[in-house]
Amino acid sequence: MVNLGVSIGELKLKNPVIAASGTFGFGREMEKYYDLSNIGGISSKGLTIKPRLGNDVPRVAECDAGMLNSVGLQNPGIEYFIEHELPHMLSYGCVVIANIAGHQFEEYADMAKLLDKTDVDAIELNLSCPNVSSGCMAFGSDASMIRAVTESVKTVTNKPVWVKLTPNVTSVSEMALAAQDGGADAVSLINTLLGMVIDIETRRPVLKNNAGGYSGPGVKPVAVRMVNEVFNSVDIPVIGMGGIMNAADALEFMIAGACAVQVGTANLVIPTACNDIVISMEEWAQNHEVEEISSLTGCLRRW
Amino acid sequence: MVNLGVSIGELKLKNPVIAASGTFGFGREMEKYYDLSNIGGISSKGLTIKPRLGNDVPRVAECDAGMLNSVGLQNPGIEYFIEHELPHMLSYGCVVIANIAGHQFEEYADMAKLLDKTDVDAIELNLSCPNVSSGCMAFGSDASMIRAVTESVKTVTNKPVWVKLTPNVTSVSEMALAAQDGGADAVSLINTLLGMVIDIETRRPVLKNNAGGYSGPGVKPVAVRMVNEVFNSVDIPVIGMGGIMNAADALEFMIAGACAVQVGTANLVIPTACNDIVISMEEWAQNHEVEEISSLTGCLRRW
Amino acid sequence: MPQQIEFRCQIVKRQQPNASFVILTFASPEIASLAMPGQFVNISADKFLRRPIGIMSVDREQGLFSVGIRIQGEGTLNLSVLQPGHYVSLLGPLGHGFKLDNYDRVITVGGGTGVFPLFFVQQYCQEHGIEGIAVCGYRSAAESILTEEFTKTACAVSFASDAGDMTIAGHAGHALAGVIADLIEKKADLSRTLIAACGPKIMMRTAAEQAAAAGISCQVSLEERMACGVGVCLVCVCKTKGSDGEIENSRCCADGPVFDAEAVVW
Amino acid sequence: MPQQIEFRCQIVKRQQPNASFVILTFASPEIASLAMPGQFVNISADKFLRRPIGIMSVDREQGLFSVGIRIQGEGTLNLSVLQPGHYVSLLGPLGHGFKLDNYDRVITVGGGTGVFPLFFVQQYCQEHGIEGIAVCGYRSAAESILTEEFTKTACAVSFASDAGDMTIAGHAGHALAGVIADLIEKKADLSRTLIAACGPKIMMRTAAEQAAAAGISCQVSLEERMACGVGVCLVCVCKTKGSDGEIENSRCCADGPVFDAEAVVW
Ligand SMILES: Cc1cc2nc3c(=O)[nH]c(=O)nc-3n(C[C@H](O)[C@H](O)[C@H](O)COP(=O)(O)OP(=O)(O)OC[C@H]3O[C@@H](n4cnc5c(N)ncnc54)[C@H](O)[C@@H]3O)c2cc1C
Ligand SMILES: Cc1cc2nc3c(=O)[nH]c(=O)nc-3n(C[C@H](O)[C@H](O)[C@H](O)COP(=O)(O)OP(=O)(O)OC[C@H]3O[C@@H](n4cnc5c(N)ncnc54)[C@H](O)[C@@H]3O)c2cc1C
Numbered sequence A, B: 001m002v003n004l005g006v007s008i009g010e011l012k013l014k015n016p017v018i019a020a021s022g023t024f025g026f027g028r029e030m031e032k033y034y035d036l037s038n039i040g041g042i043s044s045k046g047l048t049i050k051p052r053l054g055n056d057v058p059r060v061a062e063c064d065a066g067m068l069n070s071v072g073l074q075n076p077g078i079e080y081f082i083e084h085e086l087p088h089m090l091s092y093g094c095v096v097i098a099n100i101a102g103h104q105f106e107e108y109a110d111m112a113k114l115l116d117k118t119d120v121d122a123i124e125l126n127l128s129c130p131n132v133s134s135g136c137m138a139f140g141s142d143a144s145m146i147r148a149v150t151e152s153v154k155t156v157t158n159k160p161v162w163v164k165l166t167p168n169v170t171s172v173s174e175m176a177l178a179a180q181d182g183g184a185d186a187v188s189l190i191n192t193l194l195g196m197v198i199d200i201e202t203r204r205p206v207l208k209n210n211a212g213g214y215s216g217p218g219v220k221p222v223a224v225r226m227v228n229e230v231f232n233s234v235d236i237p238v239i240g241m242g243g244i245m246n247a248a249d250a251l252e253f254m255i256a257g258a259c260a261v262q263v264g265t266a267n268l269v270i271p272t273a274c275n276d277i278v279i280s281m282e283e284w285a286q287n288h289e290v291e292e293i294s295s296l297t298g299c300l301r302r303w
Numbered sequence C, D: 001m002p003q004q005i006e007f008r009c010q011i012v013k014r015q016q017p018n019a020s021f022v023i024l025t026f027a028s029p030e031i032a033s034l035a036m037p038g039q040f041v042n043i044s045a046d047k048f049l050r051r052p053i054g055i056m057s058v059d060r061e062q063g064l065f066s067v068g069i070r071i072q073g074e075g076t077l078n079l080s081v082l083q084p085g086h087y088v089s090l091l092g093p094l095g096h097g098f099k100l101d102n103y104d105r106v107i108t109v110g111g112g113t114g115v116f117p118l119f120f121v122q123q124y125c126q127e128h129g130i131e132g133i134a135v136c137g138y139r140s141a142a143e144s145i146l147t148e149e150f151t152k153t154a155c156a157v158s159f160a161s162d163a164g165d166m167t168i169a170g171h172a173g174h175a176l177a178g179v180i181a182d183l184i185e186k187k188a189d190l191s192r193t194l195i196a197a198c199g200p201k202i203m204m205r206t207a208a209e210q211a212a213a214a215g216i217s218c219q220v221s222l223e224e225r226m227a228c229g230v231g232v233c234l235v236c237v238c239k240t241k242g243s244d245g246e247i248e249n250s251r252c253c254a255d256g257p258v259f260d261a262e263a264v265v266w
């Protein structure tokens, strides 16, 4: 018998597989296809104070080993979420994380205050959405801002606060340390890499937003390196993601230092991806006589 | 008739396709397979003051859409190069660029001094090799260092100086501006993205160096975005690279703002890649009634 | 009970009516039995993302369904060379199709690849005793497609071509104008008539305007670049008018691809 | 004249001696005519990088060559399922093979996939009137491979298995020791004898030590992870001793894969 359970600080998950923000909606579509209590958790679509329509289409561009998106945080707003989506999400039987993105510094704490009164299991601060022009991108690449935003949120809530880091920085571990200093309970990484795809016939960017966030298998080597780097520099738990398509990929992140993983783009290609990964992970652990999946976290034998 | 000729500042190339540093040796192996006068130029393997054996093997790890290398600047040293390789390279009939990497600040100028006495066409400063521990990585992510190193080289040579930029920074255009301020004649980008691949069975990084430089089609969206970003912020020519596998990819970089491109990893999969790209590029231009390939540079119609 | 969404279906037949199009028939009792006209499948095409393709017809008895594909880029090219026997992963049936059940008469107006999903509409009308009239616009007779099938299946057809070498010279709108004029002349009751349009945006918009002018209901099938096809990623949105007239984003994949023409913000 | 390096070769034959191995035969008059024993090809295997595989035999008249592949990971698995008729892109012939021409007698010592390229050595010896002795080490008789072919082609063979179920119990080194002892007993002239080894590093090192002890020349074929296979990327280096005894990096692909055992830094 394999124990797939993991802890992220105080928070317990029945397995380490979390659906990543923006690739799973609020679970309503996916619950048709499998029992969402099979997975470890769901991070909601990124939420803002006010409802947002997001960017113009095209919002997706394909590339060799992944895709770029420029959704631009389309969402119904935090209040609608709390009233109409969260209760249903909490019924799925897995951990529920609210992913929030602020336009202004204060908005993070304002949203956290609202969430503090709910039964949401954790709050993930998206400090790094590359698709909002006057937005949170700036927060994510400035260590002092990361620290300050994290502190401001920690002041208003006792919920576990995860800080989601952007890979578009010179030193991701510096950003992770800032989150830790600010009191973050965990860091999650990576968000998307800023990229561009051009249609050579029209000589236009495929995305109406010109640039967008690159995700999928093509970003995995960068993500694994960053997770390992951050794992080696902070003391708080690390949640790893970026290009996980199957159980082997998920295990790679755990070995690199992740105590749990998030699966994003894979859901868009294989709707049952998270479920499939949990099943194959258990099989792998059984075959490899790993009794506690959590024992893999950070077991990388660096040369 | 299509004119494939391009200029990088004063330097004229018969076409915009340059073999990228580290993926073409000094041309000796490739000249067996096609006439190197067919391509625009060759950037030499990265050179250092002293000969270097480089890192331990394994030095290569495969990933979904590319590879990671940790060669670690194995090279015979600048003096050997000037005496034994450069004369032969100059006989190929294409532009020859010496790619140099210093351990210490002064080494760049020291090497440039030696190269200044030769017939090499340009000097490319590799400020960003991710595979040398106490090495040039630091230079490449510090704008003031980039400026200073570039200045120190420009002081000792009249050769065109290209500054090769690393993508592993928060703001690549800040680095490009620093190079321009330092007097660079052009910037070339991107060098490899720092990544890691883990063998989940052995729980070890595949590369003996643990991390390595990611190249190939998987990095292209990031590279194209950065080339466009830099093109929009500097006044000097931009040489684009990162994942170019065919003529369409090369054209994408030119449209984004590159006046010439470098082709790296593609050479490792298809030895005649550079030659093939020149031929297909000419065909494409003919079919699209593009008379001057250089007219494509920066013609991107941003939304 | 969770619903199966991904199927590995075998190609049982491949037809290539001309150089630009292929018709692939897949074995999938599930999709064949569930699919409704206007729905689509999201097919693996040896590229990173799947490709959305409308369902062209079903054979519910034999458990088969077909799709018509125009070779457009790499993905559709990859699909077009697949031979019978090959298995392909696909998601389906996806989206909301045409709502046909309140109508006595359905005029399908198709252009380009839009004629494929509309053939399924005609098939459905035939089976359900709805009067089907098929209007198709082509570039030229040589590039026309499914004309025989439409002729056999629909109660009436009207084919137009830009090249002027088919019944009507001009685009689908010209043919549709003729059909509507005919019906009005015949004093047909148009209150339970539907125009179902699928094709280039300009064609659908014209059809919607013609429908509105004639007081006929109209549904259109929109196309947007997709990733998931199931409604979770929000990349495929189109602007629509909510019941209160406010502009909203609808997901082409999950809320559509078929929308009431009146709700569409063109 | 530039030399062609990339070929799209058709698979004309596929054999699968057991679950772990396949032998693929390709049509390529160029590679068949140029290849020398110990050289390799770098094959596209539907992965980003090509896979280096030694040449197992050539049929120069018919313009064919064969490779033996052990299914190891995804790349070799992809190759192993290819059927005759399929075209594959490959680079070759690559590298420097065994230098056999100064020898009257060649003892090949192989283990694992090393037996494949060594079969080509035996084929060459047979054709060139060199006395070929084949020593092969296997895990067990069940997992042995090419034994019939070696028996037919070489002048003498000696098969060992770890499981103890073949002529010699133990590894290839045990079999080689027997062969050397035999030759010494027979007072054979060993000055123009070569030991050509290919297989696990430990096996080659043992063979090299045995050769040195007996005063026999020895060449070994090294394996390193490769990218280009043609010498430009420097990822495949192994440490060797230069003529002045200094440690250098040699490229396994272009300077090797075959090296004088004395030059190798184990
Ligand atoms: C609901 C729906 C139903 C469709 N039904 C059919 C059909 O029955 N027959 C048919 O031939 N085509 C149909 N299409 C269009 C078809 O999806 C595209 O032609 C196809 O995706 C092009 O892929 P490609 O790789 O060949 O082209 P590329 O241009 O190389 O594709 C690049 C990217 O753009 C997307 N893309 C390109 N064109 C379109 C398009 N028109 N619509 C949506 N995404 C696009 C691709 O999916 C891919 O992600 C339908 C599209 C939608 C949204
Ligand atoms: C000169 C040379 C000749 C060879 N000849 C043969 C032969 O005749 N028959 C045979 O079965 N195998 C041979 N090999 C080994 C063969 O190249 C590997 O088994 C193969 O590359 C594994 O690929 P994979 O995708 O199946 O395995 P994976 O382990 O998934 O490969 C991952 C990566 O590691 C590399 N790799 C893994 N194992 C090896 C290895 N042993 N040597 C070099 N690279 C490796 C792969 O090329 C790939 O880049 C030879 C290797 C070399 C260098």
Ligand SMILES: Cc1cc2nc3c(=O)[nH]c(=O)nc-3n(C[C@H](O)[C@H](O)[C@H](O)COP(=O)(O)O)c2cc1C
Residues within 6 Å of the ligand: A020, A021, A022, A023, A045, A046, A047, A069, A071, A073, A099, A126, A129, A164, A190, A191, A192, A214, A215, A216, A217, A219, A241, A242, A243, A244, A262, A263, A264, A265, A266, C233, C234, C235
């Ligand atoms: C379509 C799409 C929408 C996304 N939206 C959000 C978001 O709202 N908030 C957020 O923090 N991350 C968002 N992300 C980023 C993912 O959560 C994840 O960090 C990233 O995609 C890398 O993981 P992957 O390669 O598994 O997708 C989005 C990603 C995609 C593909």
Ligand SMILES: Cc1cc2nc3c(=O)[nH]c(=O)nc-3n(C[C@H](O)[C@H](O)[C@H](O)COP(=O)(O)O)c2cc1C
Residues within 6 Å of the ligand: B020, B021, B022, B023, B045, B046, B047, B069, B071, B073, B099, B126, B129, B164, B190, B191, B192, B214, B215, B216, B217, B219, B241, B242, B243, B244, B262, B263, B264, B265, B266, D233, D234, D235
């Ligand atoms: C094996 C290998 C060795 C490299 N060595 C160097 C080097 O010595 N100096 C340098 O500036 N860049 C070096 N690079 C980086 C390439 O020149 C190029 O910037 C990068 O690989 C991105 O382009 P690509 O995706 O076309 O390969 C090397 C790349 C590879 C793959």
Ligand code: FES
Residues within 6 Å of the ligand: C225, C226, C227, C228, C229, C230, C231, C232, C233, C234, C235, C236, C237, C251, C252, C253, C254
């Ligand atoms: S394609 Fe994902 S929501 Fe429509």
Ligand code: FES
Residues within 6 Å of the ligand: D225, D226, D227, D228, D229, D230, D231, D232, D233, D234, D235, D236, D237, D251, D252, D253, D254
């Ligand atoms: S594999 Fe490139 S030098 Fe050997």
